[in-house]
Each structure stands twice: as structure tokens, then as C-alpha cells.
Amino acid sequence: MSVSVQIPYALRHECAGKSEVEVNAGSVQDALTDLKNHQPKLYRSVCDETGAVRKHINLYINETIIHRVDGLQKKLEPGDLLFIMTAVSGG
Numbered sequence: 001m002s003v004s005v006q007i008p009y010a011l012r013h014e015c016a017g018k019s020e021v022e023v024n025a026g027s028v029q030d031a032l033t034d035l036k037n038h039q040p041k042l043y044r045s046v047c048d049e050t051g052a053v054r055k056h057i058n059l060y061i062n063e064t065i066i067h068r069v070d071g072l073q074k075k076l077e078p079g080d081l082l083f084i085m086t087a088v089s090g091g
Contacts, residue, residue: 011086
């Protein structure tokens with residue numbers, strides 16, 4: 001099933017400036033695998049060498065945050081939006 005992944009402005013340079021990409025995925029993990037295969041630069045910005053989501057990245061399904069421990073197995077439904085959010089800090 002096709003799911004839309006929303007890309008934050010800070011990462012759009014990794015996917016030719018697109019604000020969203022479509023992936024074929026039944027779960028969050030499937031979405032990340034599809035990104036790895038079709039948007040490898042974006043994937044490397046989201047996940048580390050082991051495939052874990054980077055600490056400064058948060059993933060949301062619609063408006064619900066995905067927790068790193070069990071969230072990657074969350075099922076995606078038709079019409080769901082997967083949001084990639086980058087943490088912002090300053091001082």
C-alpha cells in the first residue's frame with residue numbers, strides 16, 4: 001500500500017527538494033526499508049548504519065509519535081501520513 005512520507009525542510013536536499021515522497025509500506029519499518037531502496041540519501045539522514053532511527057529524528061504516524069522501542073512495527077493504514085521531524089535545539 002502506498003503511504004505518504006512528509007519530509008521536513010531541513011532534509012529536503014536529500015531527496016531532490018521534495019516535501020513528500022510515496023513509499024510502499026504496511027508498517028513503519030517497511031516505510032524505512034522502502035526509503036533505503038529508493039531514497040538512500042534521505043534514509044541515511046534518518047537512520048544510522050545499524051538501521052536504528054537517529055536520536056535527533058522523531059517519526060509520527062499522523063499526529064502520534066512513534067516510540068523507538070516498538071514503534072517501527074506499527075502498522076500503517078491507507079491514507080496515513082508518516083512524518084519525519086528533526087529535533088531543533090539551541091542555546
